[in-house]
Amino acid sequence: xxxxxxxxxxxxxxxxxxxxxxxxxxxxxxxxxxxxxxxxxxxxxxxxxxxxxxxxxxxxxxxxxxxxxxxxxxxxxxxxxxxxxxxxxxxxxxxxxxxxxxxxxxxxxxxxxxxxxxxxxxxxxxxxxxxxxxxxxxxxxxxxxxxxxxxxxxxxxxxxxxxxxxxxxxxxxxxxxxxxxxxxxxxxxxxxxxxxxxxxxxxxxxxxxxxxxxxxxxxxxxxxxxxxxxxxxxxxxxxxxxxxxxxxxxxxxxxxxxxxxxxxxxxxxxxxxxxxxxxxxxxxxxxxxxxxxxxxxxxxxxxxxxxxxxxxxxxxxxxxxxxxxxxxxxxxxxxxxxxxxxxxxxxxxxxxxxxxxxxxxxxxxxxxxxxxxxxxxxxxxxxxxxxxxxxxxxxxxxxxxxxxxxxxxxxxxxxxxxxxxxxxxxxxxxxxxxxxxxxxxxxxxxxxxxxxxxxxxxxxxxxxxxxxxxxxxxxxxxxxxxxxxxxxxxxxxxxxxxxxxxxxxxxxxxxxxxxxxxxxxxxxxxxxxxxxxxxxxxxxxxxxxxxxxxxxxxxxxxxxxxxxxxxxxxxxxxxxxxxxxxxxxxxxxxxxxxxxxxxxxxxxxxxxxxxxxxxxxxxxxxxxxxxxxxxxxxxxxxxx
Amino acid sequence: xxxxxxxxxxxxxxxxxxxxxxxxxxxxxxxxxxxxxxxxxxxxxxxxxxxxxxxxxxxxxxxxxxxxxxxxxxxxxxxxxxxxxxxxxxxxxxxxxxxxxxxxxxxxxxxxxxxxxxxxxxxxxxxxxxxxxxxxxxxxxxxxxxxxxxxxxxxxxxxxxxxxxxxxxxxxxxxxxxxxxxxxxxxxxxxxxxxxxxxxxxxxxxxxxxxxxxxxxxxxxxxxxxxxxxxxxxxxxxxxxxxxxxxxxxxxxxxxxxxxxxxxxxxxxxxxxxxxxxxxxxxxxxxxxxxxxxxxxxxxxxxxxxxxxxxxxxxxxxxxxxxxxxxxxxxxxxxxxxxxxxxxxxx
Numbered sequence: 001x002x003x004x005x006x007x008x009x010x011x012x013x014x015x016x017x018x019x020x021x022x023x024x025x026x027x028x029x030x031x032x033x034x035x036x037x038x039x040x041x042x043x044x045x046x047x048x049x050x051x052x053x054x055x056x057x058x059x060x061x062x063x064x065x066x067x068x069x070x071x072x073x074x075x076x077x078x079x080x081x082x083x084x085x086x087x088x089x090x091x092x093x094x095x096x097x098x099x100x101x102x103x104x105x106x107x108x109x110x111x112x113x114x115x116x117x118x119x120x121x122x123x124x125x126x127x128x129x130x131x132x133x134x135x136x137x138x139x140x141x142x143x144x145x146x147x148x149x150x151x152x153x154x155x156x157x158x159x160x161x162x163x164x165x166x167x168x169x170x171x172x173x174x175x176x177x178x179x180x181x182x183x184x185x186x187x188x189x190x191x192x193x194x195x196x197x198x199x200x201x202x203x204x205x206x207x208x209x210x211x212x213x214x215x216x217x218x219x220x221x222x223x224x225x226x227x228x229x230x231x232x233x234x235x236x237x238x239x240x241x242x243x244x245x246x247x248x249x250x251x252x253x254x255x256x257x258x259x260x261x262x263x264x265x266x267x268x269x270x271x272x273x274x275x276x277x278x279x280x281x282x283x284x285x286x287x288x289x290x291x292x293x294x295x296x297x298x299x300x301x302x303x304x305x306x307x308x309x310x311x312x313x314x315x316x317x318x319x320x321x322x323x324x325x326x327x328x329x330x331x332x333x334x335x336x337x338x339x340x341x342x343x344x345x346x347x348x349x350x351x352x353x354x355x356x357x358x359x360x361x362x363x364x365x366x367x368x369x370x371x372x373x374x375x376x377x378x379x380x381x382x383x384x385x386x387x388x389x390x391x392x393x394x395x396x397x398x399x400x401x402x403x404x405x406x407x408x409x410x411x412x413x414x415x416x417x418x419x420x421x422x423x424x425x426x427x428x429x430x431x432x433x434x435x436x437x438x439x440x441x442x443x444x445x446x447x448x449x450x451x452x453x454x455x456x457x458x459x460x461x462x463x464x465x466x467x468x469x470x471x472x473x474x475x476x477x478x479x480x481x482x483x484x485x486x487x488x489x490x491x492x493x494x495x496x497x498x499x500x501x502x503x504x505x506x507x508x509x510x511x512x513x514x515x516x517x518x519x520x521x522x523x524x525x526x527x528x529x530x531x532x533x534x535x536x537x538x539x540x541x542x543x544x545x546x547x548x549x550x551x552x553x554x555x556x557x558x559x560x561x562x563x564x565x566x567x568x569x570x571x572x573x574x575x576x577x578x579x580x581x582x583x584x585x586x587x588x589x590x591x592x593x594x595x596x597x598x599x600x601x602x603x604x605x606x607x608x609x610x611x612x613x614x615x616x617x618x619x620x621x622x623x624x625x626x627x628x629x630x631x632x633x634x635x636x637x638x639x640x
Numbered sequence: 641x642x643x644x645x646x647x648x649x650x651x652x653x654x655x656x657x658x659x660x661x662x663x664x665x666x667x668x669x670x671x672x673x674x675x676x677x678x679x680x681x682x683x684x685x686x687x688x689x690x691x692x693x694x695x696x697x698x699x700x701x702x703x704x705x706x707x708x709x710x711x712x713x714x715x716x717x718x719x720x721x722x723x724x725x726x727x728x729x730x731x732x733x734x735x736x737x738x739x740x741x742x743x744x745x746x747x748x749x750x751x752x753x754x755x756x757x758x759x760x761x762x763x764x765x766x767x768x769x770x771x772x773x774x775x776x777x778x779x780x781x782x783x784x785x786x787x788x789x790x791x792x793x794x795x796x797x798x799x800x801x802x803x804x805x806x807x808x809x810x811x812x813x814x815x816x817x818x819x820x821x822x823x824x825x826x827x828x829x830x831x832x833x834x835x836x837x838x839x840x841x842x843x844x845x846x847x848x849x850x851x852x853x854x855x856x857x858x859x860x861x862x863x864x865x866x867x868x869x870x871x872x873x874x875x876x877x878x879x880x881x882x883x884x885x886x887x888x889x890x891x892x893x894x895x896x897x898x899x900x901x902x903x904x905x906x907x908x909x910x911x912x913x914x915x916x917x918x919x920x921x922x923x924x925x926x927x928x929x930x931x932x933x934x935x936x937x938x939x940x941x942x943x944x945x946x947x948x949x950x951x952x953x954x955x956x957x958x959x960x961x962x963x964x965x966x967x968x969x970x971x972x973x974x975x976x977x978x979x980x981x982x983x984x985x986x987x
Contacts, residue, residue, distance in 0.1 A: 039974040043985065075986055234976070237985040243973040253967060260964045267727050287955035289962030292726055292948055297752035301719035304712070304749075308692075308723020311710060312731065316723060334713050385986065423985060424973065427965035440687075446657060463708040463724070463731055466687040471656070471703050473711025474695075483658065484703065 008231035013072030015080030020089030025170035030067025041234025047079035059121035077532025091122035112148035168212035175216020247415035252282035254393025262433035267309035303328035313462040341400035359603025360413035363579035384531035387422035441467030456501035516549025523570035537611035597628035667818035667843035698765035715746020718753035769849035802922035811835035869934035874907035
């Protein structure tokens with residue numbers, strides 16, 4: 001190869017995917033690459049993708065774990081549609097991921113693993129090796145590196161066993177990619193020394209990993225891995241302290257922040273479930289904040305214990321995923337009836353039933369808004385990005401205690417495990433959460449637990465307070481006294497009060513503001529984790545002069561007060577969702593609008609191009625009469 | 641410093657203004673009376689006391705106590721109580737449940753609450769029937785029990801609540817009867833126990849399962865049909881105090897009459913701290929045995945909420961009091977240096 005590789009070409013953004021066996025350490029390699037890029041000042045967005053089994057059969061496509069990172073010198077909102085560089089550690093990783101690489105993109109393969117046995121495990125026909133396939137070599141730049149052998153040779157003297165040496169292959173691969181994209185090694189080396197050397201007290205493992213990392217980097221340099229190296233400048237963003245943060249981390253930190261600002265104790269009650277467990281893990285390590293984590297016997301107990309904690313005057317939170325919410329439903333109804341401030345975090349995953357535990361979806365919106373017996377309204381809000389999970393957790397606690405109501409936060413697997421840079425806020429600038437509990441009473445008059453303030457919230461009277469003894473429960477309450485009451489008119493009034501209490505919250509919400517012209521012909525409405533993809537696709541379309549605007553909804557119940565007006569301004573409405581059309585259905589119901597849906601339920605987030613295609617179909621009229629379309633292999637077409 | 645003398649509360653001070661709505665003649669009335677008495681006798685504070693219940697006749701209990709009360713959902717009272725006690729260990733928490741609420745729909749919560757050993761009291765009113773839903777067999781109904789949902793007789797094996805409590809590592813296990821003069825003593829012992837105190841109370845449902853425990857309440861039979869357990873005392877019972885429990889060479893309990901080859905000093909001695917014997921006692925059923933009453937088992941162990949608080953203290957000692965600013969700035973933070981920003985990130 002001719003070489004100008006010492007002079008990296010400057011590009012605006014790139015998308016890299018690390019793929020290998022689930023035991024190959026691809027998540028770690030991807031995370032390190034992300035950090036190295038973030039610290040250079042790039043904007044980053046990541047998409048981990050791993051199998052449900054911790055160690056699926058080695059070498060099979062089902063066992064492939066991937067980590068995609070998009071990094072850029074401009075703002076980015078998604079982990080990238082197409083992959084510019086793929087690292088495939090074995091044939092299964094190649095098979096499961098090469099189709100996402102753009103034409104002309106780079107695929108670095110660990111050629112040592114492309115042997116007969118592994119090719120068979122990956123399901124390739126006998127005698128066929130994809131990296132020798134002329135067609136594929138014409139489509140992609142396939143670079144074969146003997147990663148296994150080179151790592152072994154490099155670490156022959158390390159004193160480590162074969163298994164430990166094998167585990168350093170990911171760092172060799174990372175070294176190659178760090179070289180390719182002109183990223184320094186120092187941060188990764190510091191991490192390895194701290195993580196393996198200090199935390200795990202395995203200095204020889206740390207040294208071996210560092211050696212493998214450097215070997216990979218130097219191999220890239222000496223062997224001139226690629227005709228070009230690339231450089232991505234820092235993004236033009238305000239100076240300050242940033243950190244890479246995943247959605248689950250941000251949720252957990254947000255909950256700690258909220259309880260600190262409220263001067264309360266966080267009682268987080270949970271039962272382990274993918275993809276929400278990391279919130280429990282994170283909070284279990286925050287005991288010095290007074291955080292109490294209760295891992296209880298089941299999802300129902302988790303919700304009930306959180307309700308008990310709220311009743312006793314602390315911040316009761318339960319975290320789970322869709323199947324867990326199903327189990328908690330009756331208890332959430334109890335919190336609606338007893339009007340206690342409960343926060344339910346639902347990190348959504350593919351459903352129904354056990355569904356796709358490690359894959360993302362946003363199909364629990366109906367469950368959140370409607371999924372309880374009786375007329376049972378509660379607040380539903382959804383974060384839009386990993387870092388936004390922090391603000392959502394804060395807002396959920398704030399709304400719950402102000403309006404004395406349960407709140408559901410709809411995160412999802414994509415937000416929970418995906419990461420982006422977060423400009424860290426100053427604790428002192430976060431607004432306090434003020435809570436007033438009724439004071440002790442000396443009088444003989446029985447306390448009235450179901451009187452209401454201007455927001456229709458009832459008083460949060462704490463057990464332990466003299467003179468306020470009262471009884472609450474799941475039976476219908478008499479307005480005011482809270483005594484059990486079967487009077488027909490009372491039930492009518494209480495049902496209306498519970499609904500109106502939630503509806504009035506719309507007054508406190510920021511109005512819906514489309515991104516783009518008010519009179520755009522097409523309004524694209526989304527919610528939750530699809531925010532970045534929709535925004536990017538719509539802005540691309542706007543740059544091409546198309547009459548389109550996007551609107552992101554953070555509040556799903558109640559909706560912003562002006563949503564009806566905004567929706568009515570556009571001739572056409574498109575609602576892309578990772579479900580079969582739940583927000584679309586809510587909008588049609590509420591505003592009698594002929595909204596159409598782009599509905600993807602493939603366990604994967606939208607690609608920008610899928611939204612772009614849907615926008616074109618809507619604007620051109622080629623969409624036809626279809627209520628909803630879904631992408632097939634990233635192509636959106638309207639059947640005739 | 642001046643101290644205000646707190647008024648001494650009487651049983652009637654624990655009565656709420658609500659009319660009690662159990663069926664006339666229900667065993668729940670007697671239990672309610674005893675609980676109010678015990679609260680008064682122990683000097684309980686109304687504002688510090690919380691009664692938590694699930695669903696069923698017994699679960700109406702909190703409405704009739706002038707304390708804090710939470711009538712929750714079916715079977716979940718132990719889980720709600722867990723959250724309350726964990727959030728505020730200062731509160732005196734009582735769980736009121738029944739055989740259906742506690743052992744059927746809420747069986748899982750009962751098991752795990754017992755092993756968590758929070759310092760709370762769990763009173764399980766066992767009437768061996770579903771009363772509120774009008775008379776179906778319950779998990780403690782005897783085999784062959786004919787009810788509206790088992791017209792040919794129940795084919796389910798009944799559960800023994802105390803065996804379950806012991807298997808679930810309960811630290812205090814006791815039994816009494818709604819109308820027994822000893823109920824108050826058992827409740828007092830339960831309230832004084834540090835840990836989860838589990839008390840099974842035989843309770844007459846005079847509508848759907850009347851006289852289910854007649855053998856244990858009728859003057860003519862009760863002395864022979866029950867055995868009052870006293871720690872360190874021989875297991876002696878009967879109207880004439882002439883019968884006892886004796887272990888044969890295989891370690892099996894036998895009912896013996898004194899003077900017929902076995903003397904009082906050979907009878908089994910009750911030891912509240914002996915788990916194996918407690919389990920054996922929990923299996924002794926009428927009519928083959930007198931049914932033991934009183935405290936079967938008690939040990940002192942750490943309570944969940946204590947350990948929870950201790951971990952917080954330890955964590956604060958190790959890491960210092962949590963500092964939000966520090967938490968925000970942990971992890972892989974990095975500085976973006978002075979440049980001319982065009983906009984804030986992602987805005």
